[in-house]
Amino acid sequence: MKDAPAKHGTRARGSIALLRSLAREPLLHFVLAGFALFIGGEVIRSRNEVHHIVVTQQREAHLASRYQLQFGARPDAPTLARLVERDVEEEMLFRQGLALGLDRDDEIVRRRIVQKMRFLLEDLSAPREPSDAELNAYYQAHAEKYAAPTRITFSHLYFSRDAGDHDARERAAQALGLLSSGKAQVSDLGDPFPDRYHFSGYEAEQVYRLFGRTEFSSATLSAPLDRWLGPYQSVYGWHLVRVDARTEAQHLELVTVRDRVRTDYLLDAQARTNAAALETLAGEFTVVRERS
Template identity: 30%
Template sequence: MRFKRWLSEPLVHFLLLGGLIFMAWEYLGDEPAGGEIVVSRGQQENLVQTFERTWKRPPTGEEFQGLLDDYVRQEIAYREGTAMGLDEDDIVIRRRLRQKLELLAADVAGLDAPTEEQLQTYLETHPDDFRLAPRLSFRHVFFSRDQRGDATEQDALTLLQRIGTDGPQGDFENQGDPLPLPFRLEDVREGEIERLFGKVFAAGLQGIPVGQWSGPVRSGYGMHLVFIEDRSQGRVPALDDIREAVQREWLSARRRDAVSGLYDRLAAQYTIRVEPVDGPAATAPSEGGAESSDAGRP
């Protein structure tokens, strides 16, 4: 009984665990990493700046000492863990190292500001990324299929014949049925029209001329007579109007190209061999698209 009680003591567990760690260290033949840890002025400034970005104020003396203590502990943990081989075959560390490598390549690529010619070329080669969507301003008269049934389309055509095709000269919207949507929409994108009325209605507006009543146009609610007041075609703005957006996209593409180019250059120094496997994975394409067991690229 005394032996079992002795084994249940936390102090005994701590001593046994410490002994196992010591034995493992001796077995691995590694000594603590040791050495000198220098917290440079630049590193201290970085700690302070990081704190200020997070808390919107400089750290107090006690908080700064805590930042220093945490940095030193982190450095000790890194050195001792590396000396013990804890970084080997660790997927989290592998991903972090990859992230740091790619961030370094991306940061270097973003050091130089683009020239006017580079921005203009990027805009001309990627016009769809900056194209303004077409916009419409229109009025409509709604006819509810739920209320009118089979007579919905004919009622719409009857009103269209009565008001003619000229501009809106009366309050014709009140001659239709209630709808929880505005009867006049101004300068709206086609995507917004599609969201409000559905794809069928948005597509039905394409062939309608500006400045006359037309229809009926079908929607998910029923039928509509439509008077298009104004239509602006989609266009690509001039560089001066969207310079900031073009520069942002140019920089993003430059960083992606820098990371891709880095891997291409580094991969040329390796021989990549993918061992054949049995089972379902054997028929699945590899990430790089290699079909054989040997590939020269990752």
């Protein structure tokens, strides 16, 4: 037990001797000096880069082009000089703001950077023009998108629920009887409607937007032509309807909708390449979620 302090003292003296020996080693001095110079150089280089602004010819051309798009003519020399001066001022303020950390915790700045990164990904992975075979294959796979929709021309009579739902339905049924027997004119029946009474060439989706996905809308798509029918309920109340014409959905050839197919093909291709680029980027990150 008494030997333990002696052993510790011996180790301490050995460590001190080793440190003194290393301190006299020229190679260690050289390594430490080199490391210090490297760190100092990196700090100076970083600071110099932040405060070193180069106005390139490409940047001047970009400023001139942006001015021309806005005002319809290229800037003269004094105007371009002012544009460059203002651009340099903005760049100085921007860099100083970054140095001060003003971009941190700023939702607007964050959204803008995210938006620019999305644009950058799109620029780097823009899809190529499709071949005729690729367009045709895409068209065949999505043919339902390129059909001419069903169109309906119809008239209706409206019966308000102001006095109750049952009353509105009964008045509609009575009006249908009068019309069927020829004892009344259309203009003498029904209540005022907030929109029109006659609809020409409407697509099914337009009918749904106006009257909801109701039995009245379904009747316009399936009822026999040229006769008053009902009553049918909508989001407004009760109606009688007369369908004057109905053009069923028609298949459209590729040559007719080629531009639409090309646009949709490129949009879908862009979406796929964007997703792949994001997946590749995500592979470079580790996401850890803290648990409460």
